[in-house]
Amino acid sequence: MPKHVMAVDDSKTMRDMVSFTLRNAGFQVTEAEDGQKALTALRSMQVDLVITDLNMPNMDGVSLIRNLRADPRYRAIPILMLTTESDPSKKAEGRAAGATGWIVKPFDPEKLVDVASRVCA
Numbered sequence: 611m612p613k614h615v616m617a618v619d620d621s622k623t624m625r626d627m628v629s630f631t632l633r634n635a636g637f638q639v640t641e642a643e644d645g646q647k648a649l650t651a652l653r654s655m656q657v658d659l660v661i662t663d664l665n666m667p668n669m670d671g672v673s674l675i676r677n678l679r680a681d682p683r684y685r686a687i688p689i690l691m692l693t694t695e696s697d698p699s700k701k702a703e704g705r706a707a708g709a710t711g712w713i714v715k716p717f718d719p720e721k722l723v724d725v726a727s728r729v730c731a
Contacts, residue, residue, distance in 0.1 A: 614638045614655075618648040618662040618674065619692070624715070627655040627721070628661060628692065635723040645669030649677050656683065658730045661713075664693040664700060672707045680707035688729035692717060 611729070615637050617628040622643070629639040640657065642648035646669040660678065662671040669677075671691055678684035688710040693699075701712050710729055713722065 612638045613658040615659045620666040631719040645674030659687045675707040
């Protein structure tokens with residue numbers, strides 16, 4: 611059974627790129643355009659990995675991570691931040707919220723697949 615990934619980004623282009631890359635590598639992908647929509651969708655499904663942008667309207671990536679980590683079903687699920695932000699304080703904030711890792715955009719498709727495969731193993 612393929613691993614299920616939730617891709618969260620307010621940019622449709624970025625969601626499309628992440629989904630295309632992961633689907634071609636055999637993952638099942640569900641998309642959400644912001645943290646609030648992702649949180650709503652994740653209440654009714656289980657995924658193996660969440661990949662989220664940091665800066666989004668309605669609910670940013672750090673708030674999404676905090677909300678997910680507060681839910682027992684998502685305490686141990688890997689969560690990757692995929693963002694243009696490279697500021698060490700933003701990374702520290704993401705880690706403190708419970709992010710598993712950090713990938714800077716633009717991403718290398720092979721690296722994304724490699725990281726997703728490793729954290730889902």
